[in-house]
Amino acid sequence: MAKEKLIKNKALQLCLEAKEIITPNRASILDLLIKNNKPLAAYELKEMLKDNNKGLNISTIYRVLDFWIKMKVVHKLSILNKYVLCSNPDEVHTHITNICTKCSSVVETCNENMGLNLKESTKNMGVALTPDLNVEIPVLCASCK
Numbered sequence: 001m002a003k004e005k006l007i008k009n010k011a012l013q014l015c016l017e018a019k020e021i022i023t024p025n026r027a028s029i030l031d032l033l034i035k036n037n038k039p040l041a042a043y044e045l046k047e048m049l050k051d052n053n054k055g056l057n058i059s060t061i062y063r064v065l066d067f068w069i070k071m072k073v074v075h076k077l078s079i080l081n082k083y084v085l086c087s088n089p090d091e092v093h094t095h096i097t098n099i100c101t102k103c104s105s106v107v108e109t110c111n112e113n114m115g116l117n118l119k120e121s122t123k124n125m126g127v128a129l130t131p132d133l134n135v136e137i138p139v140l141c142a143s144c145k
């Protein structure tokens with residue numbers, strides 16, 4: 001439970017800094033992502049919200065997810081077409097999500113830890129990494145490889 005509280009406080013703090021408010025819809029979706037602790041698809045969130053007697057249409061859910069991505073609280077995983085909580089929102093550089101293609105578990109690593117200097121390589125090409133977006137790497141996790 002302590003970790004849930006920590007993530008929630010961090011999200012609150014990021015919103016405060018950005019002068020954004022946590023609306024009830026934003027809060028419910030964040031709570032579901034925290035509670036489930038695994039990548040979730042928008043339609044899975046929709047089903048869960050329905051079970052909680054909170055019917056939201058899918059475009060609202062996508063809008064809320066985009067908001068949390070912008071706040072750097074959530075990462076989109078295009079490979080899985082799902083969304084997951086960032087495991088370390090305090091890291092300011094581009095995040096790397098290593099996604100197990102077999103069991104969908106996600107391990108986040110940062111550039112420096114992996115020995116990859118994406119910032120340098122993109123700089124050499126005259127391009128820059130898109131802010132807010134994570135780099136997705138398909139992997140087989142320790143239990144699936």
Ligand SMILES: [Zn+2]
Nearest residue numbers: 086087088095
């Ligand atoms: Zn992250």
Ligand SMILES: [Zn+2]
Nearest residue numbers: 100103141144
């Ligand atoms: Zn796996």
